[in-house]
Amino acid sequence: MAYRQTDKVAARLADTRRSILDAARGLVAEGGFAAVQMSEVAKKAGVATGTLYRYFSSKEALCRHVFREVSAREMGKLAEIASGDEAASERLVKVLETFAGRAVQGRRLAYALLAEPLDVNLAEERSFFRRTHAEIFAGILEDGIENGELPKTDVRIAAACIAGAIPTALIGPLAPESHELDSNPDRVVAEIVKFCLAGAGIAAPQTQQKTTERRKTA
Amino acid sequence: MAYRQTDKVAARLADTRRSILDAARGLVAEGGFAAVQMSEVAKKAGVATGTLYRYFSSKEALCRHVFREVSAREMGKLAEIASGDEAASERLVKVLETFAGRAVQGRRLAYALLAEPLDVNLAEERSFFRRTHAEIFAGILEDGIENGELPKTDVRIAAACIAGAIPTALIGPLAPESHELDSNPDRVVAEIVKFCLAGAGIAAPQTQQKTTERRKTA
DNA sequence: ACAAGGAATGAACCACGGTTCACGTTCTTG
DNA sequence: CAAGAACGTGAACCGTGGTTCATTCCTTGT
Incomplete structure (x- = not known):
């Protein structure tokens, strides 16, 4: 033989x-x-x-593998922050900033993962990805509500709002011009995060002003 | 002849x-x-x-016409409300409720207009549609900021956040179950609108809607 | 070195769905 | 009513891009 x-x-x-x-x-x-x-x-x-x-076995299978590899990395980072032991509002800020920050810096990839038109097979994969995001957000919100940091709300809905607001404001037709994102990413990210935090009931701290600086929140 | x-x-x-x-x-x-x-x-x-x-002349042309017809109707309704003479916050509430409300009730169509994967030609059409939304939102926000009703923010970004949050929370993988939307559309819409208003700096009032209760947060 | 496979190749194949076009039908006018 | 023009038809066409498979190239163990 x-x-x-x-x-x-x-x-x-x-x-x-x-x-x-x-x-x-x-x-x-x-x-x-x-x-x-x-x-x-x-x-x-x-x-x-x-x-x-x-x-x-097929193009679809290949694409699915790619999607998973890339998205797993992203989800991992967020999950890690989410499982930290800081206050919920603290973790929320960090998660949102990380999410938004990474999306700006890897816009093309973020677009593919979050917004690009793709067919049903991959759409499933994306659903999972996005649902996981939402769960991460929702988990933190729940923590915050439980211990009184945050006002009561329907966390699933708030999480979905966040998961929708950030990509929309950063990539795709409603996003700022690309050069704006390149020259001033922090400001844009900060503004979006502010919106989401306020939506979830965290009043904006008044630190973020011009640029270059990043707040640490309260 | x-x-x-x-x-x-x-x-x-x-x-x-x-x-x-x-x-x-x-x-x-x-x-x-x-x-x-x-x-x-x-x-x-x-x-x-x-x-x-x-x-x-082509499938694309046909689809574009359909898209325009349908979306024009929607935009018209929103534009009409936006151009009213009530206070900005009032108009904002109405616009958001209308937008969200119509999206829930015509979910399949809303999906096609807002979220469905579609190819570049139609994507352009959609871009216009969504940009128009965002402009409507932004216009109202601007009014509100000018006359002091609303805190200062980057209105384009806030508008984009709103335009992203509402569809995401209502249709697609992050939306509540369909039966929930059918049995309780008002509550879901109210919750989403609340998030967006808070994001824009309007503390939630305890006004509109019938179901049970609404928390007032701080 | 050689037989027995596994691995790699890439041109040919095929499905799909938008588009065309040669033909038949219907309408208008003198 | 006949001629000409527009309208309607649907089977055939075609480009695209994923998938296959007969063939060739390598690797392994005797």
């Missing part, structure tokens, strides 16, 4: 898989999921198109 | 055009723009597919 996969081969396969995922992620970051064409992925990864199908 | 279109014919043509638009609108209301297939439109309108192209 002959042939049993050896470690070296397994490693090479893993490498190829990685480079396929990387190639796909790159395309997503450049032009969203719409820009992912199997032939392009293959070219970028340095393999033939047929090879892609040895690693992923 | 021979033939010049007669009134009767013109009327028939107009009828056909109407029925095509209605058929397309119907499909959109049922399943979003994704469900619009030329062959289906033709069947529903009672004409042949080729006929569609005598009235609209």
Whole structure:
């Protein structure tokens, strides 16, 4: 008999898989999921198109993997902050600033994850992603309400409002001009966060003024 | 010479055009723009597919017309309220309630207009639609700030937040269950509006709506 | 070195749905 | 009523891009 996969081969396969995922992620970051064409992925990864199908059963499967990888990282960061032991309002501020901040700085990717038109299969993936966000927000809000930091409200609804407001205000047609976001990201983020905090019942502290500075809230 | 279109014919043509638009609108209301297939439109309108192209140069053009017709009606209603002469905060409440209220009751259509994945051509149309919303909101906010009703804020950003929060909280994966929206639309709308008003700096009053109770927060 | 597979290849295939167009029908006018 | 023009028809066409598969290239164990 002959042939049993050896470690070296397994490693090479893993490498190829990685480079396929990387190639796909790159395309997503450049032009969203719409820009992912199997032939392009293959070219970028340095393999033939047929090879892609040895690693992923379909384009959809590949895209789903990419979506998960990227979104998991983002959710992880937020979840970590959310599980901290500061006061709820403190954690809320941090989570919102992180969420918004990362979205501005990686706008194209954020667009793909949050706003880009995509088909049902991936839309499911996105639903999960967004729901997780909302849950993170809702959890913090609940904490804050329980211990009296925040006024009573329907946390699911407030969380959904936040999860809608931030992306809309940062990416897509209602967002400020790109150069504004580039030259003044902190101000925009601060303003959006202020809106959300106020919506949730936290009065705005009056620190954030011109630029360059970031408040620490109360 | 021979033939010049007669009134009767013109009327028939107009009828056909109407029925095509209605058929397309119907499909959109049922399943979003994704469900619009030329062959289906033709069947529903009672004409042949080729006929569609005598009235609209392409599927895209047809969809654009449908989008405009529907969205124009919505924007009109909001614009009318916005141009009233009540106090800014009053108008804001009305506009938000109308916006949210209509979105809940025509959820499928609202989804198509506001949230459904659609391709670039229609996305442009949507951008216009949403931008107009935001401008309406922003205009009212500006009024309110000018005469001191509202605290100073970046109105464009606040408007974008509102324009993002409402649809997200009402339609799509973060919205309450459909039966909740059916059985209790007013409560949900009120809650969302409350969030947005608070975000804009209006403390929640305990005015409108019937259900049980409303908290007043601080 | 060689046989026995696994892995990689990329051109060909195919489904899908928008669009076209050659033809038949209906309308207008002389 | 005949001629000409517009209107209506729907089966065929076509571009796109994901997917397949016969073939070639490599790897493994004797």
